[in-house]
Amino acid sequence: MKPPVRHLISIEDLTDEDLAAIVARGVQMAAGDHGQPLDGLVAGIYFAKTSTRTRSAFSAGALRLGARLVSYGPGDLQLNTGETSEDTGRVFAGMLDVLVARTAADEAEMRAWACQDRMAVINAMSAQEHPTQALTDLTTLMRRFGRIEGLRLLYVGEGNNTATALALALTRVPGFELELRTPPGYGLPAELLDRARKQAAAYGAVITERHDMDDLPVGVDAIYTTRWQTTGSSKPDPDWREVFAPFQVRPQLWRHSPNALFLHDLPAHRGEEVAAEVLDGPASIAFEQAHNKMYSAMAVLEWSHQVTGRIC
Structure with missing residues (x-):
């Protein structure tokens, strides 16, 4: 049977x-x-x-x-x-x-x-x-660093279904630090963020979320973003692009973390959520990440x- x-x-x-x-x-x-x-x-x-x-x-x-x-x-x-x-x-x-x-x-x-x-x-x-995107992302980190415990990741962009899966997965990794910078009004769902914070406390991880791009963390291991217009979603605010604009991933972010790798779940819109020189630059492992899927x-x-x- x-x-x-x-x-x-x-x-x-x-x-x-x-x-x-x-x-x-x-x-x-x-x-x-x-x-x-x-x-x-x-x-x-x-x-x-x-x-x-x-x-x-x-x-x-x-x-x-x-x-x-x-x-x-x-x-x-x-x-x-x-x-x-x-x-x-x-x-x-x-x-x-x-x-x-x-x-x-x-x-x-x-x-x-x-x-x-x-x-x-x-x-x-x-x-x-x-969820399978988060598993891909953890596999990518493991292949690149040989470990996931103790890594630090900066997520920049909407608190969408990819961000949700990352929050649920990475807050179960001891010592992991996940910082999310999400546009005002487009963060993780409040109930999910609360669950992730409680989970992080139980596992010895850290999750924080802010809605600005000031005082970015220094020395993170990876910077992650996702497409602003995800499959099957829409934005209630007709001026949402103005709200999202400060959260574009640009080369300037590497001033704070010069050795950080760049991840993106793809597809990417060059010039929207990420500058082309980042996606195609030496820090990017976005296509390696895609193959790991x-x-x-x-x-x-x-x-x-x-x-x-x-x-x-």
Whole structure:
């Protein structure tokens, strides 16, 4: 009998052991240490929103691990003709072994699909969180520094689903210092920030958030930004670009941290959230980070079929 599976809807679904193991396994996958543990399994790749890196990472990663693929785009499912999401999920679970989904909607839909133990459900981005991006970022830091504990990261930009996932992940790393500089009115959700602060206190990490670019920290290990216009989101303020303008990542930031690496979850809009000379400069590892997404995806896919999962 096929063993139950594990689901990844949020970073908070992972135990500390899970988090460490997926990151370590991603590093091993990057070194070519993988067989075909998903041989004979069928992976569904459903992206209702645009994607280059995440869709390619999970598709290529599943194939490299031996799985077969069934891919769905935004116009392919009977959801468009009135079938309920619950019924769609029940059909998926009877035919697929794993479903990687990007809806950019509330994660409740994915949690409903995960109320079974036959098909693993992996969140490739919801409105609230981008958990597999955070796992990619931790894998990237581990590959570059050989450790994550004790590193310092400056995040500049909107408190979006990528920032949320980073906050939930990095505040579980002892000694990690995460400082966020977010535009006024566009910070992390208050309830999430409160949870992250309590978590940081428990793990010996630090998280701070400010809404200006004054008195930046000195000597950080990495500077991170994301696209201002993320998939599936919109800004209520018609003058939001004026609010965001001071938070563009420019070469001047390296005066404070000359050895810092630059990360970006991509796609990037040169001249908006990041100056072209930063993205294309010697500090940038953004495209290396993008390539690591496949290795991290492979680690998540393997993990999802290793032991008993969480069943509703």
